[in-house]
Structure formats: C-alpha cells, structure tokens
Amino acid sequence: MNKKLIHIVCLSLFAAQFTYAQSDSSIFKRVQEVVTQAKQNFAPDKRTKIVALTQSDINRNIYIIESTEPAANDFINQHLKELRADIKIKNLPDSSVADKTHGVINLSVANLRTQPGNASEMATQAILGTQVDILQKDKGEYRVRTPEGYISWIPSSSVVPMDQSTFDQWKRHEKVIYTQEFGKSYSKPDLKSMRVSDLVYGNILQLIGKEKGFFKVAYPDKRIAYIPVSEALSFKAWLASRSLTSENVLSSAKTMMGLPYLWGGTSVKGVDCSGFTKTAFYMNGYVIPRDASQQVLAGDKIDILDADGHFDPTKALKNLKPADLLFFASGKNSNPNARVTHVAMYIGNGEFIHAAGSVRINSMLKDAANYDDFQTRTVVAARRYIGAEDPQIEEIKNNPYYK
Structure with a gap:
C-alpha cells in the first residue's frame, strides 16, 4: 500500500513539474513572439535600432529585453502585461554608462565593430571629433550610435x-576641420617638434587660438597640439564653403582613387563601397546612410530597368546623371529584388567610380576596356541624391551631432 502511495505521489509530482515546464515554455515562446513583432514594427534594421531579448531564465520566468525604442517598450508592456513572468526592459543608454551618455571620437580614425573585441567583424569607422551617443559599456568597450x-x-x-555639462562645453567651443588627405599635429608650433597624432581629412578639433602660423587645438581628451594654418579651416568656414553639386561630389570621389578597399572603412585610410560614397558626400557637407542596402532606400529613384525589371543600358545612359548612385546585387542575372550588396557613383558616358579591391573606374559599356568588373554583378537600382528632398540626406550643419 505504501509503495503504491509513493508511486502515485511521484507520478503526481512529475505531472506537476511537466505541466509547470510546459507553462514556462509557453511563456518563453510568447515573450519571443511579442519581442519579434516589436522588432519588426519598431526596429526592423538592427544596425540603427535595438529591440532584443538578451536574457531568458525559463525556470525562474525572468526575461530581460534591451531597447532603444520607447514605442517598442510600450508595445511589449501592453502585450505581455497579463503574463505571469518577471519581464524587465533595459532602456539604452543603460546604467553601465551612468551619466556619461555622450562621447567624442579621440583617434584620427576609430574602428567600430559588431560586437566587443578586436576579433569581431568591423562594422564601420568614425573619425576624430565625431560626436556619438554612448548606449552601453561591456568588456572595456562602448556601444555607440554615430551621426x-x-x-x-x-x-x-x-x-x-x-x-552633459562636459559635452556642452565641448560643443560651445569653436572648431577647426583638417582639410588635407593625411597629416599630423605637432606638440609645438614647429614642424620639427614631436608628433601628437596623425590626422586625416575631416578630423575636427577644438580651436584654442593661433600661434606662429599654426592653429592651437585641443583634442577631446584635452591634449594640446598645433596644426599648420594652411592645412585646416574653421569648421564654420568649411561648412559655408560646401556646395552639393555633381562636379564637387565627383571631384571629392576622385581624390580617393587608388585607396585600398577596407571592409567597414569610411575614411581616406581605406573605404568599402558604401563608405566611399558616404565619404564623398561628407566631403561636401552631407551625412547619408551608412550601408549600400540603406543608401538604396534614400534619394529619388532613377529608371534604369526594362519592363521585365532587368538593367537596360540604353535607358541608363539616357536617364543617369553624374554623381547618381548605382546599386548592384551579387552575381550575374540576379533578379531586381535581390539584396543590394554594392554601390557605385556614376561619372558619365557609361563610366562609374567605386571601391572594389581599390577605388577605381569601370564602365557599363560592353565594348569598353574597363567593363570587366561590371560582368560580375547585376545593376538593380539607381538613386539621385543631389536635389532630393529626403531627411536621410542631411546637411552636416543641420545634423545635431555636428552642432
């Protein structure tokens, strides 16, 4: 009798645990479903917005969600409020950065990666003086958001x-921008003095004054240095001198001829295909989306495809203008809805300039000597940025990260 009773009790306990596990599993699946829906609705591009289930303790029914999107937080809370679980939404910036939610890049060119650690894939770059949002700190690295x-x-x-106070002080100071391709700053107003750091085009520093033909400048970390006056401009004067014309954009693009291809690169030290176009527009006073698959969603659409959605060279030669952007999918004969993996800038007469191995010029004309590279990809779209009214194509002077 006792054995039978023990057997019944054990079976009951097992059934209760199984039911509890099932319940926990269903809660986990529901949390996943709602977070996925919130991501689709409010953060479809994880490169620019974050909604993610980062920790799940099914046994204890504890779930932690990271988010940069207040609207997504409201959505999640609304759809999970009846769930018997401990659901915590960690808003970014989070407590790991305390009150230091602003940052300024301190190297001539800084590498940004998809995950903490030098072994992680490079995502992009940011140059000296660029202001960023600091969202999180982990393993001695910061998660940041660029302009x-x-x-x-x-x-x-x-x-x-x-x-906020230190950041406001940085912003109030007058700035200078380095306008040579490559150079360096000096420890004294003397070309023979020790170097403080290297510099590249677009680096921004605080202006302290002038001394012996040099700008006296300060870095974000308060290092003091000197730059020859001939190699920089006041940031305000530089902005006032920018004019977004096809001639100017192509001129800037051609200054990068021969630069090596660098995955994630967005500076004159090396560029990837979209970093190349981004840098050409930056040189002319504009901030544009970072990646080719993002750039293809901006600007005015140019008709270069035939009725079946395939590239039409005759139509392209007729409709394209210099400095328009051409977008490619990998492989020959890709369908027009294929994922965009490459971008180039149209020059004219069937030629375009792009970063592929190095920054170089190729042609879409079959009888051209430089047609080779065109055969390995399929053109799927073209966009015109110059003259387009699109908030994704923003003048630097209007971008809050440069004010």
Missing part, C-alpha cells in the same frame, strides 16, 4: 565619454 544612426562597439581608448 548616421549606426550602432556598434568601440574600444574605450578610441572615444572620450562625457556627461
């Missing part, structure tokens, strides 16, 4: 975190 909205990780040595 074009790109979210990735950067070593703490590459950025100076600032609280």
